[in-house]
Amino acid sequence: MDLLLLKTLVGLFSAAAAAILISKLRGKRLNLPPGPFTLPLVGCWLQIxxxxxxxxxxxxxxxxxxxxxxRMGQRNMAVISSPELAREVLLKQGKEFGSRSRSIVFDIFTGKGQDMVFAEYGDHWRKMRRIVSVPFFTNRAAVPSGVGGGGGEGGGGSEEEPAAAEEGVVLRRRLELMVYNNVYKIMFDKRFESEEDPLFVKLKRVNGERSKLGQSREYNFGDFVPILRPFLRGYLKTCREVARRRFNLYKDSFIHNRKSVGASRKGMVEKNNDLKCGIDHFLEAQKNGEINEDNVLLLVENMNVAAIETTVWALEWAIAELINNPKTQAKLRAEIDTILGPKNQVTEPDTHKLPYLQAVIKETLRLRMIVPCLVPHMNLHQAKLGGYDIPAECRIYVNAWWLANDPTHWKKPEEFRPERFLEEESNVEAHGNNIKYIPFGVGRRNCPGMLNAMAVLGITLGSLVQNFELLPPPGQSKIDTAENNGQFATRMLNHATIVLKPRYV
Ligand code: HEM
Incomplete structure (x- = not known):
């Protein structure tokens, strides 16, 4: 037998024996939560x-x-499905469970946690979170036009587009342009003119590739069972290549441009401390030595995912639900017409005067929770939870979707019924004042973009319903709401086409 093969087999055998021994010793010492039967090396991965x-x-x-x-190979994953345990993990022991679990793929996209979303709990995360939050808090109402053609803040008339009123438009494409414009305005003071803008096309392509590679469950085997990693070499190489192309695009087409604008505005910036958009804040923090160039790029990377995809997918679900529930759509339209008066275009401050609109948004985020198990948390050190020992570096899934859809806590949770948020659940808010409803998480690692997301959802849905009848495409009575469940997010499986029939011509 070939010496190398012999060495490999001996190595594998020793690793298996060591794993069995360690797991036996650990199992004796730790009072682990219950779970499926496990095997050495692979844990319960083969069953699950x-x-x-x-x-x-x-x-x-x-x-x-x-x-x-x-126990999925080398990864321990604890799954939490009760409000009491969720409160324990996110609030009472928020510090102990406040880190993030990464994977071999996310190590590539996040520079091993040198970003913000996947950073360990600690000083680096605290700094990055402060830097990223400023522009999104101060510019939360910067919502540009675009979903239905020109017009108001979030939608508008479609006179230029008779096709939208007959054959329909591919919803996701429209929403993407609008949400990119919202985020890129805040981040870079930049706006893309159309879906065909070459820079927009390029950007969407690389971000889409990153999303597909990150959300796929295809790489789990190599992440769970390290000896299988050689089979992932091609996948990881593609991830590195996509990460490199994205970073180059951010640098060459956005950051450097903004640096030169910054240089020409230097005197003014120093005098007035008038930082204009997100990247100015990031570059200022770099100049002050708080963060380095890689951190700046990684913050831009985080925003391209956390701020854009989530909002697009939430809008897509909300519009699909409004089309599939025409009575809800009509009731929302009547609320807008009555409170604002016909044709008075919805603005961001108006959205707070429209309780049924807020209820529609909350109900969408309840039934179609975009990040259903939150972004997995992690305990750096061994911890105690619900009377059990949780091994160090355990990936923690809080099943927030179940907390919001458990029939013991909600009346007929399978129904799309916004009225629940005006009736029996009228005290429940999106910011997590009730642990059974946490679409943006709660506690230290909650979503810093919640206000921006709620503003974009409010203006977009309000303007669309105010200006159009939203209908399924010809020959279809409903929008297909099959789900695509990725590593972190739930979005619509199929890109819906919808008809926008103008109310005012
Ligand atoms: C984290 C949801 C929009 C930035 C999160 C988390 C959830 C979430 C569930 C994880 C909370 C946890 O792990 O405990 C959503 C939804 C959105 C949305 C449903 C839209 C409908 C945004 C926007 C931004 C943003 C517009 C822009 C600033 C972030 C960041 C984190 C995060 C940076 C990581 C926070 C940390 O690790 O400390 N979001 N989000 N999100 N979100 Fe959002």
Whole structure:
């Protein structure tokens, strides 16, 4: 037998024996949460496979309890399905469980946690979070036009586009342009003119590639079982290549441009401390030595994912629900006409005067929670939870979707019924004042973009419903709401085409 092969087999055998020994010793010392039967090296991965989206996790919780442990190869994953345990993880022990678990793929996209979303809990994260939050707090109402053609803040007339009123438009494409324009205005004081803008096309392409590679569950096997990693070499090479192309695009087409604008405005900036957009704040922090150039790029990377995809997918779900529930759509339109008066275009401050609009948004984020298990948390050190020991560096899934869809806590949760937020759940807000409803998380690692997201959702949905009848495309009675559940997010599987029939011609 070839010496190298012999050495490899001996190595694998020793690793397996060591893993069995360590797991036996650990198992004796630790009082681990219940979970499926595990095997050395692979844990319960062979039984569970990739089927652990929020729906499957509910089924496992029914079998193993509100806190259970999946040992997926080398990764421990604790799954939480009760409000009490969620409160413990996110609030009472928020510091202990305030880090993030990464994967071999996310190590590539986030520079091993040198970004903000996947940073360990600590000084670096605190600094990055402060720097990123400023522009999104101060510019939260910067919502540009665009979804239905020109017009008001979020939608507008479609006289230029008779096709939208007959054959329909591909919803996701329209929403992407609008949401990119919102985020790029805040970040770079930049606006893309149309879906065909070459820079927009390039940007969307690389971000789309990153999203596909990151959301896929295809790489789990190599992440869970390190000896299988050689089979992921091609995948990881593609990830590195995409990361490189994205960073170059951000640098060459946005950051450098903004640096030169900054240089020409230097005197003014120093005198007035008048930093204009997000990147000015990031570059200022770099200049002060708070963060380095890589951190700046990684903040831009984070915003391209956290701020854009989530908002597009939430809008897409909300519009699909309004089309599939025409009575809700009509009721919302009547509220807008009555409170604002016909043709008075919805603005951001108006959205707070429209309780049914707010209820529609909340109900969408309840039933179609975009980040259903939050961004997985992690405990750096061994911890205690619900009377069990949680091993260090355990990936923690809080099944926030189940907390918001558990029939013990919600009346007929499977129904899309915004009225619940005006009736029996009228005290429940999106910012997490009730742990059973946390679409933006709660506690230290909650979403810093919540106000911006709620503003964009309010203006866009308000303007669309005010100006158009939203309908399924010809020959279809409903929008297909099949789900695509990725590593972190739930979005619509198929790109919906919708008809925008103008109310005022
Ligand atoms: C984190 C939801 C929009 C930036 C999160 C988390 C959720 C979430 C569930 C994880 C909370 C946790 O792990 O405890 C959403 C939804 C959005 C949205 C549903 C839209 C509908 C935005 C926007 C921004 C943003 C517009 C722009 C600033 C972030 C960042 C984090 C985050 C940076 C990581 C926070 C940290 O790790 O400390 N978001 N988000 N999100 N979100 Fe959002």
């Amino acid at each position: 496979g990739n089927n652990f989206d929020h729906h499957h996790l509910v089924n496992y919780a029914k079998k193993f309890g509100q806190l259970f442990l999946l």
